[in-house]
Amino acid sequence: xxxxxxxxxxxxxxxxxxxAYTAFLLLISLSVFNLEDTGVKGILSLLNITLIIVxxxxxxxxxxxxxxxxxxIELLISQPIxxxxxxxxxxxxxxLSLSLAFLIGAGIPVxxxxxAGAGGLLVIxxxxxxxxxxxxxxxxxxxxxxxxxxxxxxxxxxxxxxxxFDGIVLFILFQFSDYPMEKTSIALSTLNPxxxxxxxxxxxxxxxxxxxxxxxxxxxxxxxxxGSLYAGTVLLLxxxxxxxxxxxxxxHKDL
Amino acid sequence: MITAEHVNKRFGKLQVLRxxxxxxxPGQAVALIGPNGSGKTTFIKCLLGMVVPDSGMITFNGQDIxxxxxxxxxxxxxxxxxxxxxxxxxxxxxxxxKDIRKDERLLDEDxxxxxxxxxxxxxxxxxxxxxTRQKVGASLAFLFNPDVLILDEPSAGLDPLAAELLKxxxxxxxxxxxxxxxxxxxxxxxxxxxxxxxxxxxxxxxxHKTLSQLKxxxxxxxxxxxxxxxxxxxxx
Numbered sequence: 012x013x014x015x016x017x018x019x020x021x022x023x024x025x026x027x028x029x030x031a032y033t034a035f036l037l038l039i040s041l042s043v044f045n046l047e048d049t050g051v052k053g054i055l056s057l058l059n060i061t062l063i064i065v066x067x068x069x070x071x072x073x074x075x076x077x078x079x080x081x082x083x084i085e086l087l088i089s090q091p092i093x094x095x096x097x098x099x100x101x102x103x104x105x106x107l108s109l110s111l112a113f114l115i116g117a118g119i120p121v122x123x124x125x126x127a128g129a130g131g132l133l134v135i136x137x138x139x140x141x142x143x144x145x146x147x148x149x150x151x152x153x154x155x156x157x158x159x160x161x162x163x164x165x166x167x168x169x170x171x172x173x174x175x176f177d178g179i180v181l182f183i184l185f186q187f188s189d190y191p192m193e194k195t196s197i198a199l200s201t202l203n204p205x206x207x208x209x210x211x212x213x214x215x216x217x218x219x220x221x222x223x224x225x226x227x228x229x230x231x232x233x234x235x236x237x238g239s240l241y242a243g244t245v246l247l248l249x250x251x252x253x254x255x256x257x258x259x260x261x262x263h264k265d266l
Numbered sequence: 267m268i269t270a271e272h273v274n275k276r277f278g279k280l281q282v283l284r285x286x287x288x289x290x291x292p293g294q295a296v297a298l299i300g301p302n303g304s305g306k307t308t309f310i311k312c313l314l315g316m317v318v319p320d321s322g323m324i325t326f327n328g329q330d331i332x333x334x335x336x337x338x339x340x341x342x343x344x345x346x347x348x349x350x351x352x353x354x355x356x357x358x359x360x361x362x363x364k365d366i367r368k369d370e371r372l373l374d375e376d377x378x379x380x381x382x383x384x385x386x387x388x389x390x391x392x393x394x395x396x397x398t399r400q401k402v403g404a405s406l407a408f409l410f411n412p413d414v415l416i417l418d419e420p421s422a423g424l425d426p427l428a429a430e431l432l433k434x435x436x437x438x439x440x441x442x443x444x445x446x447x448x449x450x451x452x453x454x455x456x457x458x459x460x461x462x463x464x465x466x467x468x469x470x471x472x473x474h475k476t477l478s479q480l481k482x483x484x485x486x487x488x489x490x491x492x493x494x495x496x497x498x499x500x501x502x
Contacts, residue, residue, distance in 0.1 A: 079349075088315070
């Protein structure tokens with residue numbers, strides 16, 4: 012199993028898109044930390060970029076990679092190897108390479124300039140989002156046979172989590188603004204890994220005071236140990252569920 | 267060695283395989299022939315466990331292949347189109363498959379040598395021509411000395427010299443008592459390799475007989491003519 016992972020990482024390490032992604036992240040993070048006068052501000056700017064770029068690149072790149080490797084995956088399936096094991100190895104290879112790109116591009120600058128508190132958390136959330144969206148990409152590629160359709164589904168998923176979901180949440184909160192919505196908004200945040208990541212990091216940065224009463228409720232919930240455990244579990248579920256679904260589907264899929 | 271019993275497969279509304287029953291034994295070289303879309307590739311994929319039949323059973327050395335993967339250690343497969351990850355070198359693809367197989371069978375490096383692949387082992391896959399990728403695919407199929415070889419359009423894209431080398435290799439493996447399944451549209455090249463012919467049409471097995479029997483039945487000396495005769499009479 013780890014043999015397949017090794018070769019996939021070797022392949023992706025020379026991929027121009029991943030190299031460009033790493034260079035882009037590195038450029039952004041270095042310039043952000045050099046332009047802003049305090050590290051916290053730098054983290055805040057980097058946070059907004061990370062929450063958009065990392066999911067987009069992870070899901071689109073992983074989906075395209077899987078479709079381009081379709082014939083090779085067929086050849087590997089004709090070898091004596093379990094299907095679920097094969098797909099799990101491919102996911103691990105993809106996830107490790109994209110995580111490595113993120114670590115080099117954003118992780119190292121953050122650790123150099125602002126490792127304490129929110130900085131470390133930003134790196135962890137970035138890695139978690141990489142894994143979540145790679146898992147979603149594997150699911151999209153396994154469920155749809157057609158390449159164009161699969162990539163379309165991947166971009167739509169990103170669009171939903173990055174933009175549309177926030178609109179829906181705002182709409183709900185606005186419509187029910189006469190009622191106490193704090194608990195509901197915590198529940199809603201579990202439905203979107205990007206939102207969850209943003210909330211967890213913002214709370215760590217002591218600017219939750221700017222978020223009014225909801226901020227206080229968020230702080231009370233996510234601030235404690237249970238809150239961190241809750242956020243961690245939810246993110247893990249966001250990785251595991253799509254992956255397990257994809258593995259289940261792939262184990263009896265016609266290729 | 268391989269038996270298929272009443273195999274059915276449907277993709278949506280399209281019935282791709284209809285009640286196919288076939289038996290193949292060691293030492294046979296079987297040509298799977300049929301028009302485009304007759305279900306040849308789907309049948310091969312069923313044997314390899316890539317496509318799961320809706321009903322029916324396929325056995326390999328007496329064992330049901332459903333939900334099993336170990337049996338594939340005895341099969342070498344050469345796909346119709348050889349596509350590999352762009353940035354892997356030929357050497358890496360070879361090593362990867364060797365790592366997956368890991369069995370201590372003697373490696374058969376006749377084909378990579380005949381195709382002189384060692385000179386370009388460090389080239390990356392996206393720099394190779396379609397024909398060279400086909401050569402890599404063929405070499406991989408034979409590399410692990412499998413008892414069964416399944417070749418899907420093996421000579422498509424190969425230059426005449428390489429096609430001839432591959433043909434020679436197929437003939438030698440057949441004489442060693444291996445089972446070889448070939449699909450091809452180029453019937454003339456099958457003439458002196460195959461011992462049996464299985465003819466599929468619209469997902470149905472029309473016949474499975476030895477080449478000499480077929481020639482005798484149709485009164486033709488060439489496989490091309492014999493098949494043409496079969497198709498003509500089928501149309502009547």
